[in-house]
Amino acid sequence: MIFSLQGIVQELTPTYAVINVQGVGYYVGISLMTSQTLTANKETVLFIQQIIREDAHLLFGFKTRSEKEMFNLLISVTGVGAVSALILLSTLSLEEIASAILSRNSALIQKAKGIGAKTAERIIVDLKDKVQKFSNPEENISTFANNKIKDEALSALEVLGIPKRMSEKLADRILKQDSDISIEELVKQILKNI
Numbered sequence: 001m002i003f004s005l006q007g008i009v010q011e012l013t014p015t016y017a018v019i020n021v022q023g024v025g026y027y028v029g030i031s032l033m034t035s036q037t038l039t040a041n042k043e044t045v046l047f048i049q050q051i052i053r054e055d056a057h058l059l060f061g062f063k064t065r066s067e068k069e070m071f072n073l074l075i076s077v078t079g080v081g082a083v084s085a086l087i088l089l090s091t092l093s094l095e096e097i098a099s100a101i102l103s104r105n106s107a108l109i110q111k112a113k114g115i116g117a118k119t120a121e122r123i124i125v126d127l128k129d130k131v132q133k134f135s136n137p138e139e140n141i142s143t144f145a146n147n148k149i150k151d152e153a154l155s156a157l158e159v160l161g162i163p164k165r166m167s168e169k170l171a172d173r174i175l176k177q178d179s180d181i182s183i184e185e186l187v188k189q190i191l192k193n194i
Helices: 065-075 082-091 094-102 117-127 147-159 164-177 183-193
Strands: 004-012 016-021 024-029 043-052 057-062
Touching: 004 024, 016 043, 024 057, 024 082, 043 065, 057 065, 057 082, 065 082, 065 094, 065 117, 082 094, 094 117, 147 164, 147 183, 164 183
Parallel strands: none
Antiparallel strands: 004 016, 004 043, 016 024, 043 057
């Protein structure tokens, strides 16, 4: 069983990557979340889930263990295949999937292409007791570049006596609008909006 691959990103698309490990290219299915963290011709490490079928040996790669764990939970649900799970992981963040399951919001789960009402309900019923840890964003290790800026800004605000939970959602909203913002500007924007 392949646990992880470390190598050069030889080819990169939103749905798959070819990871060159010492001259051998591995075709790995990926989500949009993982795709956004990879750079062509750069070295990377992906956590791998191998699925062996009669007609194929498939590899699916994830930048974080949390994403791999959510993928495995999703494919454990009857009617959810690997491709559907990747589409769901590409459509919603781990926190959004977990919160949709915990709040029984099947409409949000159905936003993923190919997931209908019955499958969404099955996901909710089967996984409601298993996704609790994903609903707390602090436990997830995100790999996006602006997290360092966000973390430093939130630390600065905590020093000023503003609770992290209060400023975190504002920081996320501001960073979605302007991902190149400086730490100082982010702190100013959050203070204006509190």
